Amino acid sequence: MRSEFGQDTEEVDLLVCGAGAGGMTAALVAALEGLSVVLCEKTGQVGGTTSTSGGTAWVPGTHLSERAGVPDRVEDAREFLQAVVANRGGIRLRExxxxxxxxxxxxxxxxxxxxxxxxxxxxxxxxxxxxxxxxRALAPLTFDGRLLSREDFARVRPPRPEFMGLGGMMVGRAELGSLLAPFKSIGNLREALSIVGRYARDRATYRRGTRLLMGNALVGRLLHSLRKAKVPILFNAGIRELLVEHGQVVGAVIDGPSGVRRIRARKGVVLATGGVCWNKRIRERLFPKGARDYALAPESNTGDGADVATAVGARFEDGGDSPALWMPCSSYRRPDGRLAVWPHIILDRAKPGLLAVNSAGRRFVNEADSYHDFSMGQIASGSIPAFLVCDATFMQRYGLGLVLPGARNLSAMVKAGYVIEAATLAALAGRIGCDALALKETIDTYNGFAASGVDEAFGRGSSIVNRFNGDAQAGGNPCLAPVGKAPFYAVAVQPSDLASSAGLSGDEYGRVLDEAGEPIEGLYACGNDLASIFRGTYPGPGTTIGPAIVFGWRVAKHASGNTKDLSGTKPGIVTNERTSHATL
Incomplete structure (x- = not known):
């Protein structure tokens, strides 16, 4: 059709830019509400950061908590978030x-x-x-990728290669024991044979396993639902600019394989482009030194949503306590030149017999705290890089990063320079560049805490999440054990961002706000394009995906005019708001 833009322009009700959890949810719910929708994805695959994540969504008070026998109350979550986020702002969006x-x-x-x-x-x-x-932590159910067409299955962004076994097999946390020790019991053997057998059958016709878990399962389920709802998806189609008439966003210019397309959107444009993780300009200005080198998000997440929105007057927030949410990561360069990155999430840091030291050979944080809080400890203390240190007993029992329990691939990782190995602590200190006496004093003190069961310096093992991720079978404090059996090992870690906290200002409906705090008509944001509602804090597992899904849902409801489903919002609770702005 011809339009006032002077050239052929397509027209839909809602244009969604970005096919991560937030964008896919917004497109899906809008279609269910009867809107005509087009979903544009900058790359050739859906899923974004969600596809390579654990896929957990933190959403309080759901019917699923009741179904699981652990009913959760929104009132309790409100009290919890008030304690965690306090007066950092964002109350309206959290409500x-x-x-x-x-x-x-x-x-x-x-x-x-x-x-x-x-x-x-x-x-x-x-x-x-x-x-x-x-x-509160909702895990996506396993999804059979064979329910998708072969073309669509290939469109699901795969997990990080470090998180797949045998070249393409996904494995759940609870399944690791069976796969690593299949002959320990009949149950282990049956489970291992079932998982590996399914994978072997898949590889006869697919490039990787079709048994999708975690973030891949969530993305597969969203894509399957979008196809059922007949939502068109444009691949390799990134947003170039927004179209504005009389102060209202009425569409966008999209760069696609066949050239530029102008798509007019009667109900609005939704920005869900994945956040600013790989935007070099924003990283240099907002991110701390030592934490700018690498992001866990796809490299296509270059802040397109922030760029096009600020170009039409949108306000950009710095993220509160932190511009990003972090994981401590170790890495090494593979023989083929690719960088292998391992996020130290739950498998090693909290286990008894490991400690983290900085370049001075001193501890600086509770090693068993969440990945975000550990990394914030690194940033606050300047401990970048830090070194996870353990002994031979720990390495055999738990592994370390890319080294599997039982030290199955230890020699290869030592040869690759990923793991530092030394016969004595003094030698290890020399290898990591710290004072030998300081490292010995740190480990002696740590071993004293292990003997008493109380970490007097950082409280390791004193919190619920510490103990949950520790080893209850170890006895005593599940996060403490002495370090003493040679040889000794260390792996360097530095903070890597998994998602943006900085992002566009928005209101309770996901409408993007201008510099004066007023909604820009016709412009929405969700997912990591929207500034974190937790203001740089990290309350629990899935606190990026949970809000992405819920605000994707809210955006679709508002755009469709179905405000009765949003009537439970309490927009009047905005006391003590404090928001920091950043200039792009």
Whole structure:
């Protein structure tokens, strides 16, 4: 059709830019509400950061918590978030999140193939009033990738190669024991044979396993649901600019394989382009030194949403306590030149017999705290890089990063320079560049804490999440054990961002705000394009995906005019708001 733009322009109700959890949810729910939708994805695959993540969504008070036998109350979550986030701002958006979480998850569960199960045991990352041991962390159910067409299955961004076995097999955390020790029991053997057998059959016709878990399962389920809802997806189609008339966003210019396309959007444009993780300009200005080298997000997440929105007057927030959410990562360069990166999430840091030291040979943080809080400890103390240190007993029992339990591939990782090995602590100190006496004093003190069971320096093993990720079978403090059996090992880690906290200012409906704090008509944001509602804190597992899904749902409801589903929001609670702005 011809339009006032002077050339052929397509027209839909809602244009969604970015096919991560937030964008896919917004497109799906909008289609279910009867809107005509086009979903544009900058790359050739859907999923974004979600596809390479654990896929957990932190959503309080859902019906799934009741189904799992661990009912959760929104009132408790509100109290918890008030303690965690305090007066950092963002109250209005958190209230909207809490008001809609249950309904959003229930509707997806009822009307789509997006299915979760609440974890009975997956605690919040911080203790405090209203914190929960289970019920809030929702894990996507395993998805059979064969339900997708072969073309669509190839469109699902695969997990990080470090997280797949045998060249393409996904494995759940609870399944690791069976695969690493298949002959320990009949049960282990049966489970291992089932998983590997399914994978072997898959590889006869697919390039990787079709048994999708974690973030891949969530993305597969969203894509399957979008196809059922007949939502068109344009691949390799990134947003170039927004189209504005009389102060209202009415569409966007999209760069696609066949050239530039102008798409007019009657109800609005949704920005869900993945955040600013790989935007060099923003990284240099906002990110701390030592934490700018590498991001865990796809390299296509270059802040396109922030760029086009600020070009039309949108306000950009610096993220509160931190511009990003972090994981401590170790890495090495593979023989083929590719960088292998391992996020140290749960498998080693909290286990007894490991400590982290800085270049002075001193501890600086509770090693068993959440990945974000560990990394924030690195940043605050200037401990970049830091070194995870352990002994031979730990290495055999738990492994370390890319080294598997039982030290199965230890020699290869030592040869690659990933693991530092030394016969004595003094030699290890020399290899990591710290004072030998300081390292010995640090380990002697740590061993004293291990003997007493109390970490008097950092409280390791004193919190619920510490103990949950420790080793209950070790006896005593599940996060403490002496370091003493040679040889000794170290792996260097530095903070790498998994998602943006900095992002566009938005209101409780996901509408993007201008510099004066007023909504820009016709412009929405969700996912990592929207500034974190937790203001740089990290309350629990899945606190990026949870809000991405809920705000994707809210955006779609608002764009469709279905505001009755948003009536539970309490937009009046905005006291003590404090938001820091950043200039792009």
């Amino acid at each position: 909207a999140f809490l008001a809609s979480g249950r309904q959003a998850i229930e509707e997806l569960d009822r009307r789509t193939d997006v299915k979760f199960a609440a974890a009975a045991a997956h605690p919040d990352y911080l203790d405090g009033p209203g914190s929960a041991y289970g019920g």
